[in-house]
Amino acid sequence: MFNRDRWREIFETISKNKLRTFLSGFTVALGIFIFIILFGLGNGLKNTFQEFFLDDASNAIFLYPGRTSLPYKGFKANRRIEFDNEDLEDIKKNFPMFTEYVTPRISRSALTRYKNESNSYTTRAVAPGHQFIEKTILMKGRYINEMDVENKTKSAVIGRLVAKDLFKTEDPIGNYIDVGSTVFKVVGVFQDDGGDNEERYIYIPYTTRQQLEKSNDKVGQIIVTFPKEMGHVGAVTFEKSLKKYFKDKKSIDPEDPNGIYFQNLTDDLKQSQQFAVVLQLIVSFVGLGTLIAGIIGISNIMVFVVKERTKELGIRKALGATPRSVIQMILHESVFITAISGYIGLFFGILLLKNIGLSLEDYFIKNPFIDFGTAFAATIILIIFGAIAGYIPAKRASRIKPIVALRDE
Amino acid sequence: MGASSLHVLKGINFEVEEGELVAIMGSSGSGKSTLLNILGMLDVADEGDYILDNVPIKDLNETKAAKYRNKFLGFVFQSFNLINYKSALENVSLPLYYQGIARKERQVLALDYLQRVGLKDWATHLPSELSGGQKQRVAIARAMASRPKVLLADEPTGALDTKTSYEVMDLIQKINQEGKTILVVTHEPDIAQMCKRIVQLKDGVIIEDKKVEQVIASKYVQ
Numbered sequence: 300m301f302n303r304d305r306w307r308e309i310f311e312t313i314s315k316n317k318l319r320t321f322l323s324g325f326t327v328a329l330g331i332f333i334f335i336i337l338f339g340l341g342n343g344l345k346n347t348f349q350e351f352f353l354d355d356a357s358n359a360i361f362l363y364p365g366r367t368s369l370p371y372k373g374f375k376a377n378r379r380i381e382f383d384n385e386d387l388e389d390i391k392k393n394f395p396m397f398t399e400y401v402t403p404r405i406s407r408s409a410l411t412r413y414k415n416e417s418n419s420y421t422t423r424a425v426a427p428g429h430q431f432i433e434k435t436i437l438m439k440g441r442y443i444n445e446m447d448v449e450n451k452t453k454s455a456v457i458g459r460l461v462a463k464d465l466f467k468t469e470d471p472i473g474n475y476i477d478v479g480s481t482v483f484k485v486v487g488v489f490q491d492d493g494g495d496n497e498e499r500y501i502y503i504p505y506t507t508r509q510q511l512e513k514s515n516d517k518v519g520q521i522i523v524t525f526p527k528e529m530g531h532v533g534a535v536t537f538e539k540s541l542k543k544y545f546k547d548k549k550s551i552d553p554e555d556p557n558g559i560y561f562q563n564l565t566d567d568l569k570q571s572q573q574f575a576v577v578l579q580l581i582v583s584f585v586g587l588g589t590l591i592a593g594i595i596g597i598s599n600i601m602v603f604v605v606k607e608r609t610k611e612l613g614i615r616k617a618l619g620a621t622p623r624s625v626i627q628m629i630l631h632e633s634v635f636i637t638a639i640s641g642y643i644g645l646f647f648g649i650l651l652l653k654n655i656g657l658s659l660e661d662y663f664i665k666n667p668f669i670d671f672g673t674a675f676a677a678t679i680i681l682i683i684f685g686a687i688a689g690y691i692p693a694k695r696a697s698r699i700k701p702i703v704a705l706r707d708e
Numbered sequence: 709m710g711a712s713s714l715h716v717l718k719g720i721n722f723e724v725e726e727g728e729l730v731a732i733m734g735s736s737g738s739g740k741s742t743l744l745n746i747l748g749m750l751d752v753a754d755e756g757d758y759i760l761d762n763v764p765i766k767d768l769n770e771t772k773a774a775k776y777r778n779k780f781l782g783f784v785f786q787s788f789n790l791i792n793y794k795s796a797l798e799n800v801s802l803p804l805y806y807q808g809i810a811r812k813e814r815q816v817l818a819l820d821y822l823q824r825v826g827l828k829d830w831a832t833h834l835p836s837e838l839s840g841g842q843k844q845r846v847a848i849a850r851a852m853a854s855r856p857k858v859l860l861a862d863e864p865t866g867a868l869d870t871k872t873s874y875e876v877m878d879l880i881q882k883i884n885q886e887g888k889t890i891l892v893v894t895h896e897p898d899i900a901q902m903c904k905r906i907v908q909l910k911d912g913v914i915i916e917d918k919k920v921e922q923v924i925a926s927k928y929v930q
Binding site: 303304307308311312315316610611613614615616617620622623624697698700701702705 | 745751775777778779789790791793794810811
């Protein structure tokens with residue numbers, strides 16, 4: 300049925316009824332355009348959220364030492380708990396199935412100097428596994444490795460902003476910095492998606508820190524990562540047995556809420572993910588709403604168009620147009636217009652999103668985007684509903700008796 | 709229209725021979741337009757038979773009615789009913805489009821009919837650029853283009869002045885002389901006198917059906 304004559308008839312109608320064509324086309328184009336912009340901005344918001352909350356590894360348990368609040372096994376309350384190197388080894392030994400990396404983290408603030416530039420930074424004395432916990436990305440050089448830990452080398456991996464502050468344009472690798480009166484060699488520069496603060500750290504081997512502090516074996520916090528496959532339930536179980544093990548080992552009352560604090564990142568992750576789901580729901584809702592508004596817009600236009608053409612359709616019927624050909628003509632026309640203008644809206648929407656890029660980052664919208672499948676599907680939906688919206692009045696118009704249509708003047 | 713039914717025609721029985729030019733007269737409300745609408749398959753009679761060219765017209769669904777209209781009938785309306793965004797030529801070729809005739813052939817035929825009504829030079833003009841008489845001539849050309857058996861004219865001169873009315877009637881008479889059967893609904897006696905037969909309707913029945921001495925319209929033209 301898609302013969303050239305029909306197309307010619309439709310092009311003629313379209314080109315001679317420019318206002319009508321423009322109105323219906325504009326509604327569709329605007330609907331798709333706004334849908335894409337809103338959906339894209341929503342995605343940008345999600346990007347920012349993910350960057351804020353999902354930066355660190357989620358399969359980690361943090362152990363913080365504290366003070367006991369209950370007396371137990373002859374120990375008084377308010378006893379200070381500390382972790383040491385032996386605890387690291389014990390975790391590896393006792394939970395081999397559950398652990399991926401075990402790393403200490405000893406945080407100290409230190410004035411750091413290079414040539415004439417100096418600033419105060421936080422140093423973190425860690426084991427090599429720490430890189431995977433913070434999802435640290437190396438820009439240059441290397442991270443702390445096992446050799447550093449074994450030989451207690453004075454190697455430092457500095458954050459991007461540390462390098463920028465101290466070295467300006469100079470390449471930091473191989474240069475020596477003064478960290479709290481001890482000279483360290485810079486072996487790597489890293490960046491981190493977690494924001495500026497994360498890029499102001501200096502990482503050193505934990506054994507070096509221990510040696511500097513009178514060769515003790517204290518490790519500050521302990522961070523344990525477990526295989527992701529364990530899931531949230533597995534993580535909770537692991538945390539429980541870890542808690543039981545350490546309370547026993549450090550002689551802390553099992554009922555004591557203090558002494559050692561555990562932070563299981565999967566809990567945070569679960570909350571964050573719920574938040575992300577809500578965000579996604581809002582974005583989808585906004586998108587759906589826009590789409591529905593667009594559909595209502597087209598429906599109105601189509602009713603108006605058919606109403607306006609009642610007389611013309613009556614004439615056509617008197618001249619021998621069958622109801623079928625009337626419906627086909629209206630649908631063909633409306634689908635053609637919505638398809639063309641839908642893709643115009645699609646094009647401009649995506650173009651605008653591409654141009655926004657990072658310019659709205661201050662408003663928590665980063666890299667707004669819409670995947671092409673969604674945009675395409677939305678356009679198709681609008682076209683289909685445009686056709687349905689056109690079909691109902693067209694069907695009615697095709698049934699109207701030509702005499703009635705012609706009487707209406 | 710409306711919910712309550714109203715019997716407009718109360719028993720009409722008449723026959724039209726091929727090549728006749730019949731005027732259907734009557735005051736308003738006499739049922740003349742209803743009769744024409746039934747003849748034009750734009751409306752259906754509650755009961756009775758309608759036989760057109762030996763084909764009984766009954767049990768019409770919309771599609772069938774559309775096909776019959778396209779094949780058998782040409783319409784001329786009081787208010788012309790041209791499609792305002794189409795040129796004279798396109799208006800005339802529209803019934804041919806619904807007959808499924810190819811575009812090139814359509815245009816040749818349509819131009820031919822426009823020439824017959826003397827509007828060949830106006831082919832590309834829109835209806836809004838034509839005078840009332842010209843519009844009605846385009847409408848007549850359109851009605852003729854599908855080569856119908858019968859031409860039905862509902863008050864074809866109702867919206868025109870006397871001089872233009874006679875020009876249109878002159879055209880209708882010429883078409884009739886070529887052998888076409890034409891029914892004209894009118895309430896103007898002078899227009900009716902230009903036909904060959906007058907059927908008088910009153911309150912839904914035929915009160916008079918007579919052959920008349922045809923007044924030749926071309927005498928009054930110029």
